[in-house]
Amino acid sequence: MSARVTFAFIAYLWSFFKHLKVRQFLKTIAGIFSSGFELIRSSRLAKILLLIVFIKFMIFYGFLKGFLYPKYLKPHYENDAHRTEQVLHDLTTPHKIVTDD
Amino acid sequence: MIENIDLALVNWSRGQFALVALYHWLFIPLTLGMTYIIAFTQTIYVRTGDKEWERIAKFWAKLFGINFAIGVGTGIILGLEFGTNWANYSWISGDIFGAPLAAEGIMAFFLESTFIAVMFFGWGKVSKKFHLVSIYLVAFGASLSALWILVANAWMNYPVGMVFNPDTARHEMVDFWAVLFSPYAINKFLHTITSGFVISSFFIVAVSGWYLLKGRNILLAKRSIVIAASFGLLSSVFLATTGDGSAYWVAQKQPAKLAAMEGLYEGQEGAGLVAIGMLRPGKQIGDGEKAFVFKIEIPKLLSVLGYRNANAFVPGAEDLVLGNAGQDIMSxxxxxxxxxxxxxxxxxxxxxxxxxxxxxxxxxxxxxxxxxxxxxxxxxxxxNGIIPNVPFIFYSFRIMVMLGFAFIALFLLILYLAVTDKLQENRWLLRTSILAFPLAFLASMAGWIVAEVGRQPWTIQGLLPTMVSTSNINANAVILTFWMFAALLTVLVLAEFKIMTTTIKRGPDNAKKGGENV
Incomplete structure (x- = not known):
């Protein structure tokens, strides 16, 4: 019974995608990608922009987000309860301003 | 026990956020507005079949692509800063603030990023109509992206739809729709994206104006000017309308900001709007001195703008600080x-x-x-600390408003001369249009200063002051990253400038020298 249902479901999906002209759709997607690759291959501007995007994301995600922030810059809390405690402390403790002068 | 607040940490954290936000904003307006202009141009091509329109759309899409590639991701730094420099704020507001930012990433940015590939690489590969729809979806995605960010920002100015949970020290969202559809958010969104439309229009008018001055790419320049000036004119008129809405909500919810915007120290009924004025240096609240060296005022207009009533009382800085029992204002x-x-x-x-x-x-x-x-x-x-820096806000507001109205007149004149084909004879106007592009940025930056510096001393209006919002970190770490970001973003802006100017000089046909003259 379950095999028949599975078969019917697959047949339905096949007819659905056939109706959507999947091949043509995939061909269009492939065309867009090949057009993109061709543009990058033939255009100096596209290569420069791609290089800038690559370097930028290496710095933003690799260096800043992946290394510098978690290791050195991010304030460390043991868990959410510790952080709640710290924030409540900052909210409820009277302050005074200090300057370098 | 008394907790010390390191003022250097607060100021450098503020400075760093302002620096990164202003640099980030250099890229955003062109993304917001150029997509619509490209879409309009491509629409004309699809409807008429005139290949020149497609060539025009392709050229502006190339410049848009340069801006998008260099600008994309610069907002990541702002996101990181919330976690590092503004840890208390992030914890207290994360539940509210995080939702729109997540929606921005999931819905808007993906929509924009997906269809941008079709927009750039789909020329001739997909049907004209699908390609056109993709361009509109990129434009819509960029606007949607701005919507979520500005909803989050608007909530800081007018916090709604939340309760404070004392067990977790967090604001928790109880009404998402109140946050999304807060009148402050709607006005802020419309005002900000239309400012992006105006800047984009000036960018296209300026580049086209330069081509006309050089006698190059004449047809492209003339057609682009007509489209961009029309879009710019409509946008700048709408900008003034949404500016009026913004002023109304500032008057309702942030009277201290309004008092600073107007240099209004003593509240009055039927208050006038200062059209031009010079503030008296050293003026203090309650010192009895006059606030202005001179001013030209439009009678009753401030009451009308702020309260839709010509005789309404507009509280001044002194009313807000010292209180005014007659007007039921608490000190x-x-x-x-x-x-x-x-x-x-x-x-x-x-x-x-x-x-x-x-x-x-x-x-x-x-x-x-x-x-x-x-x-x-x-x-x-x-x-006195509840009143933001009056001279800074007052002059920034005037720069924004005066330039905004000047832009309406300028777009009108450019459009009239473009339609009557007299633009090339008026070379002074072409030069002015080039100058207008940086001025549009200046007006926009001034607007951000009014909005953000005007909210001080708060990160969340009335609920959380800036000095308590920072992280418990060493100020030196913030100073170090300040200069690091300044260097990084300056390199990006210089790269954009260099690549943009080179591409503009080469023109739509990528000619190294000259370009066609028709």
């Missing part, structure tokens, strides 16, 4: 006292919960909730 001292009651009640609640004394906890919670809306004031030392 800053009273608000600070009530804020301290709220904070003490919060501390008592914390202790009572720790001791499992639920009766005391319940009483403390009731006292806290009664004074919750003054919670932020409990951190302030000086009542």
């Amino acid at each position: 800053a001292d009273e608000k600070i006292s009530r804020g301290k009651v709220a904070l003490n009640a919060l501390a008592e609640y914390k202790e009572a919960v720790a001791l499992d004394d639920m009766q005391s906890a319940s009483a403390a919670q009731a006292r806290f909730e009664e004074n919750y809306y003054y919670m932020g004031y409990g951190h302030l030392f000086d009542p």
